[in-house]
Amino acid sequence: MAAQRKIYWGSGSAPAWRVLIALKEKGLEYENKLIEFSKAGHKSEEILKLNPRGQVPTFVDEDGVVVNESLAALLYLQDKYPTPSLLPATIEKRALVYQRFQEAANFHDKISQVIRFKMANADAEVPQDKVDAVKTELTLWESYLAEDSFIAGPEFSLADVSFGPFLLTMIRFGGTLKDFPKLAKYADKIKARPSFKETSPPHWNDTPGKDFLASL
Ligand SMILES: N[C@@H](CCC(=O)N[C@@H](CS)C(=O)NCC(=O)O)C(=O)O
Structure with a gap:
C-alpha cells in the first residue's frame, strides 16, 4: 500500500505554514500531524527518523519521498504537482x-x-x-x-x-x-x-x- 502523504507541523510555525498553504493551493490531501512544541513533539523519534534536525515542517509525500526545509518542500510540490501552478508562465x-x-x-x-x-x-x-x-x-x-x-x-x-x-x-x-x-x-x-x-x-x-x- 502506498504511504500516505503527511506533514508534521506546529501551530505558529511560519515555515510549516508555508507547506500547508502549498498543499491546499494544489488541492492535495494529507495526514495532519500537528505536534506540540511544549511537549517537544518535534524531537520525537518519529520525526527525528525523518528529519535529524527535529524541526517542522517535516514532509513525507505519498510515495515516501521526504522533503524537509520549507522552501525545498514548496519547490518539490510545484515540480511534482505542477497544476495548478504557483509560478508564472514565463x-x-x-x-x-x-x-x-x-x-x-x-x-x-x-x-x-x-x-x-x-x-x-x-x-x-x-x-x-x-x-x-x-x-x-x-x-x-x-x-x-x-x-x-x-x-x-x-x-x-x-x-x-x-x-x-x-x-x-x-x-x-x-x-x-x-x-x-x-x-x-x-x-x-x-x-x-x-x-x-x-x-x-x-x-x-x-x-x-x-x-x-x-x-x-
Ligand atoms: N529552515 C527551516 C526552519 C524550520 C524551523 O526553524 N522550524 C522551527 C519551528 S518554526 C522548529 O522546528 N524549531 C525547533 C528546533 O529547531 O529545534 C525551514 O524553512 O523549514
Missing part, C-alpha cells in the same frame, strides 16, 4: 518570483530577532536598531507591491507562499502596517485566501497575540 516572470521567494528570509530574520529578544527580555524595550531593521524590511516590501498586486506580480505565486506567513506572523506579534498601506491591503487579501485561512495557526483563534513589535 521564465522572465519566474525570475522575480524566485528572488522574492528567497528574499523572504531577510524579513524572517529581522522579525525573529525582535521576537527572540522579547522572549528573553520580556520587560526590556526592543533595541532601536532591531526595530529599525524591521522598518527597513517593511519599506522594501511595500515598494515591491503595486496597487492590488501580489508580492511578485499580478498573480499569486510561490513568493506569496514564502513571504505571506511571516508578514501575518509579524502582525500577530503586534507589528502594525499603518505606515505601509499596500502591505496592509495585501495582508488582508492573503489572510482571506482559503489556503491561508484554512491552515492558519489554530491557537491564534483563541489566544491573544503579543505586543513584541508594538514599537514599530
